[in-house]
Amino acid sequence: RKEVEQDPGPFNVPEGATVAFNCTYSNSASQSFFWYRQDCRKEPKLLMSVYSSGNEDGRFTAQLNRASQYISLLIRDSKLSDSATYLCVVNHVSRRALTFGSGTRLQVQP
Amino acid sequence: SQTIHQWPATLVQPVGSPLSLECTVEGTSNPNLYWYRQAAGRGLQLLFYSVGIGQISSEVPQNLSASRPQDRQFILSSKKLLLSDSGFYLCAWSAPYEQYFGPGTRLTVT
Numbered sequence: 710r711k712e713v714e715q716d717p718g719p720f721n722v723p724e725g726a727t728v729a730f731n732c733t734y735s736n737s738a739s740q741s742f743f744w745y746r747q748d749c750r751k752e753p754k755l756l757m758s759v760y761s762s763g764n765e766d767g768r769f770t771a772q773l774n775r776a777s778q779y780i781s782l783l784i785r786d787s788k789l790s791d792s793a794t795y796l797c798v799v800n801h802v803s804r805r806a807l808t809f810g811s812g813t814r815l816q817v818q819p
Numbered sequence: 820s821q822t823i824h825q826w827p828a829t830l831v832q833p834v835g836s837p838l839s840l841e842c843t844v845e846g847t848s849n850p851n852l853y854w855y856r857q858a859a860g861r862g863l864q865l866l867f868y869s870v871g872i873g874q875i876s877s878e879v880p881q882n883l884s885a886s887r888p889q890d891r892q893f894i895l896s897s898k899k900l901l902l903s904d905s906g907f908y909l910c911a912w913s914a915p916y917e918q919y920f921g922p923g924t925r926l927t928v929t
Contacts (some may be wrong), residue, residue: 741916752909752920753863796863800916805870806853806878807918811862 710735714808715797721816722762726787730813732797733779741800742773746793747812753796756782787817821846825910825921832928840899840924845891850912852893854885855920857907861919869893887914900928 715732722728734742742759757764759771759780770783780797797810822845832838844850854866865878867885875885882901886894893910905928911918 715863750907750925752923755917755919758917765903773873805851805876806868807913807916809863 711795711810712736712808713729713799715795715810717811717813719814719816721818722787723818724787724789726817727783727785728787728815729807730795730797730815731779732781732810732813733777734797734799734808735778736768736799736801737778739778739799739801741792741807742771742780743800744769744771745796745798745809746781747796748793756795766774784815787800789816789817790804791815792817821912821914821919822921823910823912823921825908825924827924828922829925830927832900832926834902835899838895838900838904838926839896840908840910840926842893842895842921843891844893844912847891847912847914849890850914852887853911853913853918854893854895855909855911857909859906860875863909866895902928904928 713734744756745753746756747753757766759773763772768785772781794812794814796812798807800807824843851870853868855863857863869875869887883897908924910921
């Protein structure tokens with residue numbers, strides 16, 4: 710079983726739609742959680758950290774459910790520029806490096 | 820502010836040739852540094868990380884090596900490239916848990 714699992718997609722949605730991605734992680738000792746965005750042939754860029762209480766940044770909302778070991782990302786009012794691959798990322802204290810999911814591809818269509 | 824540089828941006832090398840990729844970070848001291856590889860259509864694979872000068876941890880056995888000769892310099896090397904070494908090589912630094920990536924080097928081994 711992979712440490713971090715994501716549905717690869719693609720998720721094809723029209724502009725203005727709301728889309729949600731989920732991610733599950735296997736290590737219950739995980740402590741830090743992030744969503745990264747990666748455009749085609751570019752480096753991943755930090756989108757947002759995920760806090761236990763949930764957090765929002767504009768059109769993006771991240772939630773963490775420690776009991777079920779999953780993380781979600783909600784994008785409201787999708788824009789064409791949101792088209793990218795979204796990577797779920799987890800860190801636990803026994804490792805100094807992050808563990809990346811394989812990503813979920815989003816394609817927003819006009 | 821912190822910036823991370825990688826070069827070259829693209830590289831085409833024949834099988835059996837040596838490799839040297841360089842990464843430098845500005846605007847921070849004693850960063851944790853990482854090398855990842857992303858094969859075409861795949862997730863990020865952690866190759867090496869370093870918590871200080873001369874301190875290298877290897878995550879995956881392979882024909883690559885890493886060195887950290889200075890605090891903000893991280894080098895990825897190989898004596899003889901294999902076809903399977905083709906991919907997108909990314910350097911990252913962490914602060915303290917989020918990671919920030921350089922622009923990457925796209926390596927094609929022919």
